[in-house]
Amino acid sequence: MEALKQELKAKIIEVLNLEDINVADVKDDDALFGDGLGLDSIDALELIVMLDKDYGIKLVDPKEGKNIFQSIETMAAYITANRTK
Amino acid sequence: MRKTYINGVGCISAQKTFDTIFLEEAIINETANVLPLEIPVYKDFISPTAIRRMAKGVKNGIVASALAMKEANTETFDAIITGTGMGCIDDSDKFLRALIDNNEEFLTPTSFIQSTHNTVGSQIALGLQCKAYNFTYVNGSVSFESALLDAKLQFDENEASSILIGGIDEMNDYTASLFKLAGFIKQDNESPYKVLNSTTKGVVYSEGATFFVLEDKKQDHSYAEVLDIEIINKLQVNEVEAKIIDFLKSNSLQISDIDAVILGFNGDVETDVFYRKIAENCFKNTQQVYYKHLSGEYNTASAFGLWVGAKIIKTQQIPEILKVNSVEKPDYKTILLYNQYKGIDHSFTLISKC
CATH class of the missing domain: 3.40.47.10 (Thiolase/Chalcone synthase)
Known part of the structure; x- marks a missing residue:
């Protein structure tokens, strides 16, 4: 789980081109949207594509995303429980 | 208007x-x-x-x-x-x-x-x-x-x-x-x-x-006035001079009224003849300026050319690095820009001191 969290942090920084942010700057329970990393709805779409492409998880209900993408912690837990690749 | x-x-x-x-x-x-x-x-x-x-x-x-x-x-x-x-x-x-x-x-x-x-x-x-x-x-x-x-x-x-x-x-x-x-x-x-x-x-x-x-209002910091623009898709090399004369005539100007001509020379041996022909003929007594050795070529490099023209009129100076020839003018009042790429997309832009 710890390795997955580090992997997610690195992927999010790369995919979303978060300049001036390192893996070490992102805490496991930091909010990804709003006051935390400040991600927005376009970033949410990028994360949904990333889940599908890299972990084989298709989000059918967009409302699920709100809980899944709360933090690195919640994302890692969801991926661990649902990944198909 | x-x-x-x-x-x-x-x-x-x-x-x-x-x-x-x-x-x-x-x-x-x-x-x-x-x-x-x-x-x-x-x-x-x-x-x-x-x-x-x-x-x-x-x-x-x-x-x-x-x-x-x-x-x-x-x-x-x-x-x-x-x-x-x-x-x-x-x-x-x-x-x-x-x-x-x-x-x-x-x-x-x-x-x-x-x-x-x-x-x-x-x-x-x-x-x-x-x-x-x-x-x-x-x-x-x-x-x-x-x-x-x-x-x-x-x-x-x-x-x-x-x-x-x-x-x-x-x-x-x-x-x-x-x-x-x-x-x-x-x-x-x-x-x-x-x-x-x-x-x-x-x-x-x-x-x-x-x-x-x-x-639409002239300011103290104004660069120049844009008098006219004309775009023509295709021209033959020997048609450019006549086109320029017509373009200037429609603005009540003639070749001798042009204080500097900014040409889009880009080093393509096949199409620079469009510029060379007018440079050696109708504009041989006009200050000739080029800029693509500094800007490079791209589809909107002519905007860099207009930037050069506006700067010349505002500063009343032409840096040596831009000069094709050395026909000095006491005053740069009226400038013509001519550009084309691969022998098509010809454009003529006329600007003047304001």
Whole structure:
């Protein structure tokens, strides 16, 4: 789980081109949207594509995303429980 | 009928055209067949949250427009009009490559949003919260002139009093490699790449963004007045001189009234004859200026040419690095710009001291 969290942090920084942010700057329970990393709805779409492409998880209900993408912690837990690749 | 004054300019190019007055730090690079940009500190102009998603062309366009608006001291426009030949080609490449690599699945939104040709104009409008007329012309090497003509017509028809216009183009490694294969860019082993008196095909390419604030009122800081623009898709070499004479006549001018002619020489041995013929004939007694040895060629490089013309009129000086010949004039009142690419997309732009 710890390795997955580090992997997610690195992927999010790369995919979303978060300049001036390192893996070490992102805490496991930091909010990804709003006051935390400040991600927005376009970033949410990028994360949904990333889940599908890299972990084989298709989000059918967009409302699920709100809980899944709360933090690195919640994302890692969801991926661990649902990944198909 | 309102007049069209250039009241602010901003340029990002292969030269240091920001934080300078007029090419005093210009360098001729004859070793590269794709000239790299002199890049500003983007974060001085764009917020870190916005910048991370922006393609290079968008960032350059936003900075160049910000420089022009700062000079003109206005951020309120009746129209934002841009021209681009290839749009945000880098993100177009990314999007298409992802389409192929991922078997048409997993398409992410960012590169798609950034890949459209009107991204720059729309991002500027979003930043200014400007809901006015917003249009992008994609007309090859007259894309910028199309934007300028649209703006001029709006002033002529009393439909606008302040318009932001610009020309933007991007280059990336993949497109450059295709252009080399096609012979559009000079081959890697042909340096030094000289623009005047070149003996090889193709051009030295580059990229850039150049913006102008056009207004119907003359200001103390005005650069020049735009008198007329004409675009013609096809001309033969021996038709150019007559076309220029007609164009000038329609503005009650003749060749002898032109104090400097800015020519789009780009070093392509096959098409520089369009410029050479008029340089050796009707303009042999006129100060001739060239600029693509500094800016490189790209579809909207002629916007850099207009930037040069505006600077000449405002400063009343022509840097030596721009001169083709040395026919000195006491005063630079009226300047003609002529550009074409590959023998098509001919444009004539007339500006004057105001």
